[in-house]
Amino acid sequence: MTGGPATPVACDLVIRGASQVCVIPPDGGGLLAADPSQLGIVGGGALAMRGGRVVWAGPESLADRALGPEPDATVIDASGCIVVPGLVDPHTHLPFGGWRAHEYSMRLGGASYLEILAAGGGILSTVAATAAATDQELLAAGRGILDEMLAGGTTTVEAKSGYGLELEAELRLLRLAGELGRTHAARVVPTFLGAHAVPPLYRGNADGYVEVVLEEMLPAVKRFALAEFCDIFCEPGAFTVEQSRRVLTRARALGFGVKMHADEMSQSGGAELAAELGAVSADHLLFASEAGAQAMARSGTIGVLLPITVLSLLGDEVDAGHCRRQARMLRAQGVKLALGTDCNPGTAPSASIQLAIALAGRIFGLPPVEAMLGATRHAAQAVGLGGQVGTLVPGARADAAIFGVPSYEDIAYRLGGNLVRWVIKDGRVVHCPGGPPAAGERLVS
Ligand SMILES: [Zn+2]
Known part of the structure; x- marks a missing residue:
């Protein structure tokens, strides 16, 4: 001033x-x-x-x-x-093919997660819908969501791949994210999330898929300069802490910034690993340990909270009191917190960072000042643009x-x-x- x-x-x-x-x-x-x-x-x-x-x-x-x-x-x-x-939305899964309203109906009808998976639902249904969509269709859908985000005050949007799960499909999604950034008024920051889930071909052999991510995908993403960050879904059932360390260490050596989906459904040491690797952010963190939070505060790793996703999980996977206590713990340990929509067709079918800000108070007890910092300064830091935007x-x-x-x-x-x-x-x-x-x-x- x-x-x-x-x-x-x-x-x-x-x-x-x-x-x-x-x-x-x-x-x-x-x-x-x-x-x-x-x-x-x-x-x-x-x-x-x-x-x-x-x-x-x-x-x-x-x-x-x-x-x-x-x-x-x-x-x-x-x-x-x-x-x-x-406003800065530091965690979205754009671009993707199709929404999953039918699955939501099934859930409310009492179907379990496994029944939905057996009926062809879940993340793999989005992988299939994304593969079936043309580039033009994915771009049109992505622009529609970015229009909504921009009209809601979001000018910078992180966009992850991860609905490809094989080399060409992942490169395609990153190219489309780049194309969205070049042709839309919103600023798009692309993140490579090839390790979003273990694809069916590698079921029971996550290590085999990790090799593909390490040896084929990361070098290609680097060669074509398609992403600024590399992310991984570190969670039992997806990728272990050891697998995450391998992927992110290689990514860092190639010059990518690193991010993590960490400790969302259980405490697996994700927050500790994010801090150890100097990740720009660790996201979700519903079950991050106190030691992990301390380490994140020391390393300056931003904690990205995703209240819209939590709203989808409340009652089944997590309870409201737990979320509030967890956020209080993260704040007490000095973790800088950001907010994102997590916009994706499964747990967060929303483009509204305003909704995330409003829910941050109700779900995490975040005071308005911290919610504003979470959608501006800290979100900017979580996408490597601190001081430039936000x-x-x-x-x-x-x-x-x-x-x-x-x-x-x-x-x-x-x-x-x-x-x-x-x-x-x-x-x-x-x-x-x-x-x-x-x-x-x-x-x-
Ligand atoms: Zn996510």
């Missing part, structure tokens, strides 16, 4: 008169996460951008003097609204979401709707009621 400099700051997009601008400065100061000052709130604030970067954030009362908008600058009157950094400090990417509410607390409090008015990505208005603005247009809420 700057005061009123002598020379007006040139800008091509200005947001004026917001009730709050949440600047969310990068880490520092050793403040408690629950301290609202962590959000760097400017009450009665304005924000200016130029050339796709934030150039100024400060009080509305200084904006006239401080800013020199270019003649065709877009001006947004954000009275009664708040401005936050474009913040509105001058110099950051000009990604912002303007919500039609008076305070950031309302985003955590309100449940189930879309509170967003405008979304800006790289300094361009990408979501606007009534269509994109003309040059120099003044947008009013």
